[in-house]
Amino acid sequence: MLRRSFLASSAASLAYDISAQSFDVQKIRRVGLIGSGWYGKSDILRLVQVAPIDIVSLCDVDSVMLEKAADLIASRQASHKRPRLFTDYRKMLAEGDLDLVEIATPDHWHALPMIEAARAGCDMYVQKPIGVDVIEGEAMLAAARKYNRVVQIGTQRRSTPHLIEAKQRYLDTGALGQIGLVEIYCYYHMRAKENPPDTTPPSNLDYQMWTGPAPLRPYNPLVHPRRWRAFEEYGNGIMGDMCVHMLDMVRWMMDLGWPTRISSSGGILIDKASKANIPDTQEASFDFPNVKVVWTHRSWGAPPDPKYPWGATFYGDKATLKASVMSYDFLPLAKGAEAVHKDVTYEFDQFPEDRTEQDLERHVAPAIRGHMRDLLAAIDRRSQPVADIEQGHISTTACILANLSLKLGRTLSYDPVRRIIPNDPQATRLLRRPYRAPWVHPDPSNV
Numbered sequence: 001m002l003r004r005s006f007l008a009s010s011a012a013s014l015a016y017d018i019s020a021q022s023f024d025v026q027k028i029r030r031v032g033l034i035g036s037g038w039y040g041k042s043d044i045l046r047l048v049q050v051a052p053i054d055i056v057s058l059c060d061v062d063s064v065m066l067e068k069a070a071d072l073i074a075s076r077q078a079s080h081k082r083p084r085l086f087t088d089y090r091k092m093l094a095e096g097d098l099d100l101v102e103i104a105t106p107d108h109w110h111a112l113p114m115i116e117a118a119r120a121g122c123d124m125y126v127q128k129p130i131g132v133d134v135i136e137g138e139a140m141l142a143a144a145r146k147y148n149r150v151v152q153i154g155t156q157r158r159s160t161p162h163l164i165e166a167k168q169r170y171l172d173t174g175a176l177g178q179i180g181l182v183e184i185y186c187y188y189h190m191r192a193k194e195n196p197p198d199t200t201p202p203s204n205l206d207y208q209m210w211t212g213p214a215p216l217r218p219y220n221p222l223v224h225p226r227r228w229r230a231f232e233e234y235g236n237g238i239m240g241d242m243c244v245h246m247l248d249m250v251r252w253m254m255d256l257g258w259p260t261r262i263s264s265s266g267g268i269l270i271d272k273a274s275k276a277n278i279p280d281t282q283e284a285s286f287d288f289p290n291v292k293v294v295w296t297h298r299s300w301g302a303p304p305d306p307k308y309p310w311g312a313t314f315y316g317d318k319a320t321l322k323a324s325v326m327s328y329d330f331l332p333l334a335k336g337a338e339a340v341h342k343d344v345t346y347e348f349d350q351f352p353e354d355r356t357e358q359d360l361e362r363h364v365a366p367a368i369r370g371h372m373r374d375l376l377a378a379i380d381r382r383s384q385p386v387a388d389i390e391q392g393h394i395s396t397t398a399c400i401l402a403n404l405s406l407k408l409g410r411t412l413s414y415d416p417v418r419r420i421i422p423n424d425p426q427a428t429r430l431l432r433r434p435y436r437a438p439w440v441h442p443d444p445s446n447v
Helices: 002-010 038-050 063-076 089-094 111-119 134-146 161-171 207-211 237-254 365-381 389-408 425-429
Strands: 030-034 054-059 084-086 100-103 123-126 151-153 179-186 261-267 281-288 291-298 310-316 319-324 327-332 340-343
Touching (some): 030 038, 038 063, 038 100, 054 063, 111 134, 151 389, 161 237, 161 365, 237 281, 237 291, 261 389
Parallel strands (some): 030 100, 123 151
Antiparallel strands (some): 261 281
């Protein structure tokens, strides 16, 4: 059944390169999950669907969430075994028996577990963005390379079937012509609007450990679960959540490296009553050689195109391409040329559990499966996956720099070789956030 599912899902879209995603479908890999919340479960259950893995360990600082995840995973994996439970990732990794680890914690808890897992000899799937500051990302990349670990970042637009098709049909062939501008955007009303009072953490949550290296705020019910992105102490807001996906997609589709200059403006312009301290309105400009990529988010008002509330628009001199998680539209400029529309690919026939799984983003499930297959193939080849940690680091850093540009009120350029912002010591100091004791910020030169 596993082999049939693997072949069927690989053949679901001609955009997939089956040979590139070939992996040993008989090999049972021992897997651990750090962060058993919403997307941690969504990701690892897609892995269960495509490979004969054994999820042996779960780690979380919320005891209720941990128990529920263990029950769900036991019901879904082939062995029906209940994973071992841990509240400290260091103890989980110290067991020394894991082949693959997924890290799906809040952003401020990505770097330290990732580096420790690399030292423990584990390959990894790490949720995006890779961290909360630039030097974290440099240290994570250094650890992956030093310990020869395969690390896939959860920027799964690179594995989304209809987006792979759009890339191959319209960008790789030059059908858009010369592209001078790409607009990327998010108009979801996703920023927390409430202002609940601070309170005592629930008994099932180890709030000190949850906070870890981040600043210790008074506990607020907005923080856990899922809405911690409302606070800049734990992530980089909508920029670090949604822009990183679309910017990474554009970089992949157009084969772009580091942006040369980044600028940003915006702030909390409308919703000043919320407890959230991240911008509700922000624009950012990412300058690459020969193309400008411009981001906009508003967590209020209406989107310019209701069919594309989160996506990218590529403007070429021959055609325009609109692309999102739900669809793409190819709009040629030539008179009489035919426009093309394609909707997201679902795989309910092969994976009927997608229909009923609680909280699953059903339109994203095929992309996650593709991302997992690509990771496993890269592990077997000992090669870089499609969303290698270096690519995740570039996209994450660009978004972090956009937030720093907004904060400082000036354009920034990052030198990844010297790990500085040239001629700007103030901005360079902000590349590394202070860590709360006793946690120690990772150093790229000593991982």
